[in-house]
Amino acid sequence: MPIIRKTGALRAAQGLMPPASFDPTYGYSLADLEQCAAPQPADEPADFDQFWDGLREAARAMDPVPTLGPWSPWMYESGFPKNDDGYEIADLTFTSVGDVQLGGWVVRPVGGATQIAVCGHGYGGREKPECDDVAPDALCVYPVARGLPTRSLVPDIGSGVGQTHHVLWGIESPRTYAPILSAADFSVAATVAIELFEAECRARSNTTGSATPSENAPLIYHGGSFGGGAGIMALSIDDRFTGAVVSVPTFGNQVVRVTQHSEGSGQIVREFVAEHPEALETLQYADAASAARRVRVPVVAFPALADGVVPPPGQFSVVNSLAGPVWRHVLAGGHGDWDDFDPEVRSENPSDWAGDGQVARLSPNTIAQFLREPTPLVA
Numbered sequence: 217m218p219i220i221r222k223t224g225a226l227r228a229a230q231g232l233m234p235p236a237s238f239d240p241t242y243g244y245s246l247a248d249l250e251q252c253a254a255p256q257p258a259d260e261p262a263d264f265d266q267f268w269d270g271l272r273e274a275a276r277a278m279d280p281v282p283t284l285g286p287w288s289p290w291m292y293e294s295g296f297p298k299n300d301d302g303y304e305i306a307d308l309t310f311t312s313v314g315d316v317q318l319g320g321w322v323v324r325p326v327g328g329a330t331q332i333a334v335c336g337h338g339y340g341g342r343e344k345p346e347c348d349d350v351a352p353d354a355l356c357v358y359p360v361a362r363g364l365p366t367r368s369l370v371p372d373i374g375s376g377v378g379q380t381h382h383v384l385w386g387i388e389s390p391r392t393y394a395p396i397l398s399a400a401d402f403s404v405a406a407t408v409a410i411e412l413f414e415a416e417c418r419a420r421s422n423t424t425g426s427a428t429p430s431e432n433a434p435l436i437y438h439g440g441s442f443g444g445g446a447g448i449m450a451l452s453i454d455d456r457f458t459g460a461v462v463s464v465p466t467f468g469n470q471v472v473r474v475t476q477h478s479e480g481s482g483q484i485v486r487e488f489v490a491e492h493p494e495a496l497e498t499l500q501y502a503d504a505a506s507a508a509r510r511v512r513v514p515v516v517a518f519p520a521l522a523d524g525v526v527p528p529p530g531q532f533s534v535v536n537s538l539a540g541p542v543w544r545h546v547l548a549g550g551h552g553d554w555d556d557f558d559p560e561v562r563s564e565n566p567s568d569w570a571g572d573g574q575v576a577r578l579s580p581n582t583i584a585q586f587l588r589e590p591t592p593l594v595a
Contacts, residue, residue, distance in 0.1 A: 219536075220592045223569040224546030228521035231555025238477060240524035246546065249521070249532040254469060254505030261500050267390060268507075271313075272453035275403040280310035282408045290323055292345070297352040297580050301327035305345065310408050312362065313400045319367025320359040320405070321345045322412060328420055329355035331434040331584075332413045334405045334457075336443025339382065339481050341365035347438050348560070349461045349516075351584040354436070355413050359405035361398035361446065368401075383481040384488055390501035395442070395467060399449035406435060406456055434458045436587060440518075441466055441526055441551065442481070445504035448534055452510035459587035460511070463518040464550040467504035468530030470496065480525035480551070505530070508537035514590040516543045516583050523550030541590035545569065545578055566593065 228241045244252075261267070285307035292303070308320045323345050333354040335347040341364035350356055360366065363373035363382050373385050373394070386392030413433060437460040439447035444465030451457050466482065467473070473482050474489045474496065489495050500506075515538050519531040528550070535544055548557040563569070563576035 219542045219544045220590065221543035221545075221586070223566075223593070224518075224544070225521055225548035225557075225575045226546075226570075227548065229549030229554040229557035231557070232522070232524070232549065233553045233555060236479070236524045236552075238524065240522040240549075242476060242527050242529060244528055246521060249519070249528055250536065252469070252529045252533040252536055254509055254533055254537040255471060255500070255503065257509075259471075260503075260506050261497070264501060264506065267501055268449075268453050268510075271396070271400050272403070274313050275400045275453070276407070278311065278313060278404050278407065280312065280404050280408050280411075282308060282310040282411060284308055284322060284412075290345075292348075297348070297350045297354070299325045299327070299352045301325060308357065308359075308408070310359075310404065312404045313397060316362050316370070316401075317368075318359055318362060318401060320357065322355070322357055324355045324416065325353055329353055329413060329416060331355075331436065332409045333357070333436045333438055334359065334402060334409050336402055336437070336439025336447045337361070337364075338441040338443060339364070341368070348562070349438055349578075349580055349583055351436070351580055355409065355416060357405050357409040357412070359401060359408075361401045361442075363394055381481070381484050383484055387488070387495050387498050390498050393498050393502055395446055395502050396449065398442075399446045399453070402437070402439070402443075402447055402450040403454040406437075406450075406454055410435065410456065434584075434587065436460060436584075438462075440464055445534065448504040448511060449502070449507045451513065452507040457513055459514045459516075461516045461518075461583055461587075462534075464520050464523060464526050464531055464547070465504055465517075465534045466526045466530065467502055468532075468534040469505045470499040470503045472533070473527070473530050474499070476527045476529070478525060478527055482526065482530075505533040505537045508534050509539055511538050512540040514541045514543075514587050516545065516578065516586060518545050518547050518577070520547040520550030522548065523552075525551035543578075543586050543590070546575075547577075548575060
């Protein structure tokens with residue numbers, strides 16, 4: 217299905233601080249980026265779908281046995297999402313594929329949730345819940361993928377001396393590769409989110425004496441950068457998700473990715489593949505652009521025109537390959553701080569969604585409405 221809404225920046229941000237040592241647009245215009253695509257199906261591993269089907273079965277077979285800490289009041293520091301009744305937060309632990317123990321948090325609206333969200337994260341892991349695009353009435357699970365701080369650390373994985381960086385961990389095989397297993401973690405987190413939401417609905421029903429339906433509640437995935445790419449892989453194997461919001465997704469078109477210099481994890485992979493070219497065989501299973509071909513739910517996507525951490529050609533190859541209805545809202549700049557672009561500006565006014573330079577992002581309510589009813593913009 218074509219991209220049915222195209223909004224956002226028309227030119228790349230210029231004021232990266234500190235300045236990049238290379239061109240973060242990689243010489244691509246928006247018109248060039250619109251031509252970026254996933255590898256051709258004939259170039260994918262012959263057992264690509266069979267492999268991911270096996271991981272789907274492993275993730276869905278997991279009993280995550282979620283354990284919650286005590287609930288306490290919570291306020292999102294950025295001010296998004298907003299809920300007049302406020303929020304509560306609890307620590308979370310659960311079991312994922314391979315019996316790996318993971319951690320995270322759950323945030324719920326005090327007045328009760330009507331939808332569910334799983335919120336991924338970047339390669340820095342996470343120290344606390346934050347996701348500005350979440351709908352105000354969502355119960356949100358914030359998992360931390362295996363091997364990442366602060367809740368799911370695994371010995372010998374990280375970025376310190378003597379540690380194997382997460383993006384190289386298990387690269388010998390797609391069955392042990394960390395980014396692939398992280399996608400499974402996000403799918404298992406969906407099981408956790410559904411269980412907790414249904415428990416909340418039952419509890420409210422018992423308290424009020426009236427039925428509180430939990431069926432057909434939207435289940436939305438949110439993720440950016442690492443969480444964008446791994447999230448697309450999770451979406452490709454988990455049809456319980458009804459929509460997604462992804463920003464500056466990584467892992468797009470791995471064959472091209474390993475040829476492009478960057479200041480992110482892709483550079484670590486690039487240098488490794490230069491010495492171990494056989495590793496590209498594993499990377500082709502962890503291709504978010506190939507996975508995107510299997511994603512048919514509505515997606516709101518935020519790729520960037522300039523980004524020295526996740527090269528824009530990879531981002532757009534993911535977004536352009538999505539098989540369902542897509543709202544592509546282009547950011548002038550991705551990772552980093554920009555003098556002429558503030559990614560935190562949000563608006564529900566369509567006149568703020570297009571043009572050059574300072575372009576507003578979409579509000580959470582605007583995003584939620586599109587994911588419910590993915591229709592083209594009315595001129």
